[in-house]
Structures are given as structure tokens and as C-alpha cells.
Amino acid sequence: MIEAKNLSKHFKVKGKPDKVAVADVSFTARDGQVTGLLGPNGAGKTTTLRMLSTLIEPTGGAGRVDGKDIRADAMAVKAAIGVLSDARGLYTRLTARENIRYYGELRGITGATLEARIEKLAALIDMTELLDRRTDGFSQGERMKVAIARALIHEPKNVILDEPTNGLDVMTTRSLRELIRKLREEGKCVVFSSHIMQEVSALCDDIVIVSQGRVVAQGDAQHLLEISGKASLEEAFVHLSGETDHAPTSPTSPTSPASTLSPTANQGMMQ
């Protein structure tokens, strides 16, 4: 389970006021569910996920993974998650297998267990024939597959995927969706970010719409349609993410966590 509570992040920028990348984000991603972080470019999705995966320290708020605090217990959090980060560079002089093996060994998995897992993951995301090629010259989709495999090599209970379908063709996107569904069936907690409504709605049990660093709406696809009063999800998304200026009063359902944010969200805006 991944919880974000009033997370905020201000970046120092030389000669300018701080850049507020994330103003106030709260959500809970439950086990056995796929939670989508949906938002336009620059909404603060990557920054939020980086805070949750302990790479950057929040300016305010708190985060927990399986109950462990992202600040106080960073090592335990890292051990409990598998992350496909925004940056997904590979070592081009190593083969795909060696790239994945490296991450496995860094997490203490070795020998036959490790080799078996590599084979299993490769079969799952259809990259078996790529395994023993050096990753130099891999296509974007092939690189993505390796990055996904190495992020999941330790079979993490919590999975964070930052725009996993970026640059993937239809076939690969499909097999990725299959993989995400499989992870859900296994009872894992999956969070993934995207700026494409259709993609999120096709997969997610819970959608968190982020705009300008704030959660502007949260719920399943049906709920989002209702509160926006629009016919299509795309319309709903455009409508909701444009709502940011009066986000605190946005008509989210009373049970939605987003509705509890209003007071702090207001403060964030004033700075």
C-alpha cells in the first residue's frame, strides 16, 4: 500500500522564487488495485513519484509504503517497491540479461533463483530473444522492456511505473497492460502515471487527477464522468484538469480523499 499525505515539493531556482512542482497531493493506492496518476505535462506526477520512491525529499507532507515512512525508513521503502523511473537508461555495453541481473544482484538475489526470474519475466513481456543482445542500439520499446524487467526482478509488493507506455507500440502496450493486470491479480499495489485518459481508464481501479501540483479529482472512471458532467472521459479529463484555479471547491464526492484537502491546498496557493 502506498500513501501520500499532503505531499509538496518546492524546487529552488536561481534568482527566482521557488518552483512549486507539487503543491499538495494526497492519495492512497491500495493492494490489489491499480491506481492511475493522471495529469497534463508538468502537473507534478514524476515529482510525486520520486518523493514516494525516496529519491527526493518532500518539502512538506508525508508518504508511506506498507506503513514505512519514506523519510525515516528510506531503505525499507526502496526494498518494498519496484520503480520504473522517469529516467530509464541502460548500460549499453551489457546485454539485456546482464542489465537485469545487475539489479537483481544489487537486491541480493543470486544464482538459479535470479536466472529463473529473468527467464520468467522475459517470457512475460515477450523479450526472451532480446536477452543476450547488448542493449546498444535497442529500440525505445526494447529498452523499455529491459527497464521494466529490472524494476520487477525482486518481485516487489508495490510497483510504481512513471509513464510506462511512453513510446510503445500497440502490441507492446497491450502486453504491458496484461502484465499490470497480472500484478493486480497477484495482490500487488500498482501506481502508474500517464497523461492519456483512455490508457488510465482502461486499467485503473482508482484515478487521481493531478493538475498544477494538486489533486483535482479522484475516483473511478464512472465517478469522474459524473462529477465533470461530461460525456466522454477525455472531455472529463480536460475539464477537470482545467479546474485547478478553483480546485478547492471542485465538486468531488464527499467520500473522496481529494475533498479533504481544501484548507491546506488553499495555503499552498497563496505562496
Next chain:
Amino acid sequence: MNAFRTIFKKELVDSVRDRRTIAMIMVASILTGPLVLMMLNSFVAKLTDKAEAKKVQVSGMQHAPTAINFFQRQGAEVIAAPDDYLQKVKDGKLDAVVVFKAGFEDQLRAGKQVAVEMVFDDSRSEAGPSIGLARSLLNGFGREQGVLRLMARGVSPDVTNAVKVENINVSTPKQRAAMLLFFIPMTTLILCITGGMAVAIDSTAGERERGSLEPLLLNPVKLTELILGKWSAVSLYASVVVLLAILGYVLTLLYMPIKLELPISFGWQQFGLFSLIAVPLAAMLGAVLMLIATFGRSYKEAQTYASYVITVVSFVPAIAIFGSVKDAFWQLLVPVLGANMVFMRVLRGDAVGLEHFAVPLAVSTVVTVVCLTVISRLLRKEEIVFGRT
């Protein structure tokens, strides 16, 4: 420590596959010894040939029989200079020519002051010994004539020579050539850097540039282990390369069929002593390179910074020689300078004690620890990991 081993191993495998870089570095390090030694050797051979032969070129021999006689009494071989000696000196074919004009002998007998010309080009350093010889022969001749004239007037020569300088030059041409030995520490110091440079940059600035730093830091691995693993790989490469270079020197001197004209001893014992200095230094410079490469925004920028380090390091031996820095304890406290001093002492066969190795080792260790600590601080900074604006 499992993560440490994993990282160390991965960096080794990754960089070994960078074939071109590795091959170039290995070849360069192996060839350094033979090339430098052959160059120095031929230079010194020329120098000693000239000085030992004690030849002096003279134009107008027939005008100065007394002077010629003096030259020969001093053991010099007098050679008649060709008519176009001026051009030959300009072209660097002759080193120095003493020119006696017609009437020299008559004026000398008449007790006058007589002019003698010396033609030389002191911009060619290998002409130095010949110029020196000609000058000292002429000075000696002048002094002898002066003494004879005073005695003829019944004056003791001591009246004019209040101080009698006796030149006892104990340095042989070979020893003077020892100045040039700084090439050996210089190449050794440079190779302490080149071996580890590619790995140091690739595992820091390169890691960030290719976007593999962020996912790497997502693994539950202590930064200390991560940095130590990378640094160990850098140090290993740097050490292997510099040891190969030193080995190149030893093997050249032991087995190459060249007659040694250099005043040095460089055998297995010196190999050991050099290694004791070179390995900790290579490890330290690896840490320094990693630190500055961590600052580099890109691989290219890091390479530029690294080239500054190489430049500074390669100037140290020359500065020590030409700035006449005297061997002293304080030098041992200065990284690189201390190593250079010990290298030179070992080459010259000067006494070396425990402090010559223990102090640089301690200094290297301190610098290494400081650099690695700063790197681990830097990798905790968001602007270093995710780039700066």
C-alpha cells in the same frame, strides 16, 4: 558488502568491453617506458660523446701557435674549422668555433690585449659542453699569459689573483643529464590518471547522462557501498595501467639491447619502490577524478575537467626540476609533488626511508576519504542527481 562486489564487478565488465579505450590505454602504458628511455638515451649519448672527446674547433690556427700549444697541453684536440664555420654554427652542424685573426701572435708578444672571437649558438642545449670547453680553454690561456707578463715585470701573479678559483666539477655529463630524468616521473604520474579516467567519468557523469543513475539509486544499496564499488574499479584500472608503465621501464632497461647511458638504476627493487608510491596515488587520483566528474553536467564537461587535472599533474615534475625545489619533508605532504620527489630519489639512487612511503600513503588516504565522502554527499543532492538548471 554484497552490493559492493556486485558494483565493482559490473563496472569492471562494463569498462572492459569498451575495447578501444582499454586497448589504447594498455598500449600507451606499455610503450611509454621504451620510448622515453630511448629518447633520453640518445640525447645523453650525444651529450657525453661531445664532452668526453674534448674537441675544439679553431679557425685561423696559423695565427696563434702559442694558444694552440696551450690548448693541446690542456689535453684538447684542436681541429681546424671549415671556412664557412659561421653558417655551420647557424645550421647547428658546429657547436662552437674559436676564431684567431691575423696578427694575433705579434700583438700577444707585444704585450697588448688581443681580441679573440667565439662563435656559438647557445640556444641548442647539446652545444653546451663544447661552448663551455672552448670558453674555459680561452680563459685558461688568458690567465697564463697574464701571469707570464706580470712575472716578466717582477710582480707576483698573486697581486692580481686575490682569489684563486679552482674548479672541481664533480658532475659528469651523465649526471647533468639526470635533469632530464623528470620525464620518467612525469609519464608515471600521467599514467596514474589515464588508466582510471574513462571508468571514473563513465561511472559518474556518464551514469547520469545516460539516465541510469536515477534507477540505480532506487536500489536499496548504501551510497557508501555504491561509491566504494565504483572507486575500486577505477583504482584497479589506474593501478594496472601505471604498473604496466613502470614494468615497461624495468623491462626495457633489463632486456633491451641498448647501452645504458643514463645515470639511473631501475630494476626490480625500483619497480617495487615505484609501485608503493604509484598505487596509492592512482587510487587517490581516481577518487579526485570521480569527484570532479560528479560535478560535470555531462560526459564532455567531465572530460574537460579531467584534462585540467592531467595538465596540472604533468607540470609538477618540470616545476620541481626547473624551479630547483630542494628535496624536503614538506614536499611529502603535498600530493603528487611528494610522489615526484620520491620517484626522483629512487631513480637517482638517493636514500629513501620509511617516511618517503608512509607520508604519501597517509596523504593519499586522507584525500581519497575526503573525496569519496564529498561524492556521497553530492549524490544525496537532488540537483546533482537530477541535473541543474
